[in-house]
Amino acid sequence: MAIPILGNLEKIKILSFLDNTYKVPTSVYVAMFNPTNFKESLQLIYSEKSASGPSQTAIKFDKIKADDFTVTLKVDGTGATKVGGVLSPELLVQKNISLFKNTVTGGLVEAASSALKIFSKASHEAPYLILQWGKFVIKCRCTNYTITYTLFDSMGLPIRADIEAGFVRQAAEGKLSALSILQSPDLTKTIVFKEGDTLPLLANQEYGDPSLYLEVARANNLTNFRDIKPGTVLAFPPIDKSQQ
Numbered sequence: 001m002a003i004p005i006l007g008n009l010e011k012i013k014i015l016s017f018l019d020n021t022y023k024v025p026t027s028v029y030v031a032m033f034n035p036t037n038f039k040e041s042l043q044l045i046y047s048e049k050s051a052s053g054p055s056q057t058a059i060k061f062d063k064i065k066a067d068d069f070t071v072t073l074k075v076d077g078t079g080a081t082k083v084g085g086v087l088s089p090e091l092l093v094q095k096n097i098s099l100f101k102n103t104v105t106g107g108l109v110e111a112a113s114s115a116l117k118i119f120s121k122a123s124h125e126a127p128y129l130i131l132q133w134g135k136f137v138i139k140c141r142c143t144n145y146t147i148t149y150t151l152f153d154s155m156g157l158p159i160r161a162d163i164e165a166g167f168v169r170q171a172a173e174g175k176l177s178a179l180s181i182l183q184s185p186d187l188t189k190t191i192v193f194k195e196g197d198t199l200p201l202l203a204n205q206e207y208g209d210p211s212l213y214l215e216v217a218r219a220n221n222l223t224n225f226r227d228i229k230p231g232t233v234l235a236f237p238p239i240d241k242s243q244q
Contacts, residue, residue, distance in 0.1 A: 012071070012133035013233070015190060016103045020128050020170070022139065024219060027127075028190055028233045029103040031073045032096065034133065042067040068143065070166050071131075073100075077159040078151065090157035097147060100163055104129060104142035131167065132190075140167040193232040199225040206236050215239055 012034050015025040043065040048058070075096045077089030087095065106127040131138045144166040151160035191202060199217060200210035217225045219237045228234070 010134060011192070012073070012131070013190065014100075014103050015130040015132065016106060016127040017129070018106075018127060020139075022128065022130060024235055024237050025130075025190065026106070027099070027103040028235075029100050030192065030233060032076060033074050035071045035073055038069065038071050038133075038136070040067060040069040067169050068166060069138070069140075069169070070164065073163040073165070075161045075163065089159035090153060090155075093158050093161055097161060097163065100145075100165075103127075104145065104165065128170070129167070138167070139170040141170070142166070143168050189236045190233050191236060193228050193230055193234055195230045197228075197230075199228065199234075202234070202236070207239055212239055 012031045014029045016027040016029075017023065017025055045062040045065055046059050047062045048060075075093050077087075077092035077096075079089065104127070106125075126141060129140050129142060131140055142165060146164045148162045148164070149158035149160070150162060151158070153159050189206070191206075193202075199213040199222075203213040203216055204210040213225060216222075216234065216236055220234050222228065
């Protein structure tokens with residue numbers, strides 16, 4: 001299976017899954033801009049134990065706490081950066097932040113104030129995530145986020161914001177390389193559809209068989225594979241070609 005090129009033009013994205021099998025994502029958030037920094041922290045836990053001799057203690061290593069990382073994402077609806085499309089500034093910011101919340105919480109925030117309890121229907125918990133950006137391909141869960149609105153229009157509606165999000169790496173996964181994760185035959189990949197792309201071409205690129213575009217279309221609930229808008233995030237699930 002082909003490995004996508006991960007470079008400076010690749011936007012950071014967060015993929016949301018219902019469980020830790022990481023099959024087809026239920027939501028994908030693609031940031032408007034790549035972050036200027038990516039902070040990772042790890043904590044070593046020690047315990048004090050009595051040592052030989054009076055009033056003596058020894059500091060003993062206990063465990064490594066699953067490492068945390070923080071990333072800050074900018075949302076800009078002003079049009080100053082020529083990113084964002086044709087939506088009005090306030091609607092662009094609103095939709096972007098809403099998609100971020102839904103992706104990292106699975107709807108938990110909205111459900112917390114609703115009797116419907118719609119988040120993560122299968123497990124009733126926050127989703128499993130994959131954060132992908134360049135060499136970073138990390139299986140994780142969101143622990144917190146803070147949204148700071150930094151600019152408003154004349155009506156008081158936010159048109160620029162910063163999202164500072166914290167995540168914790170899946171402890172059992174350890175630090176897997178981007179290459180090892182992307183080569184996994186069990187992991188669904190995502191590709192941002194670009195001008196000039198076609199579904200058969202991408203199917204050939206990913207699976208070596210352009211006829212598998214029908215499987216991709218079915219996985220993405222596409223009714224017209226010839227009318228895919230640039231910027232659309234498409235899921236490419238693992239396909240057993242021996243069963244085709």
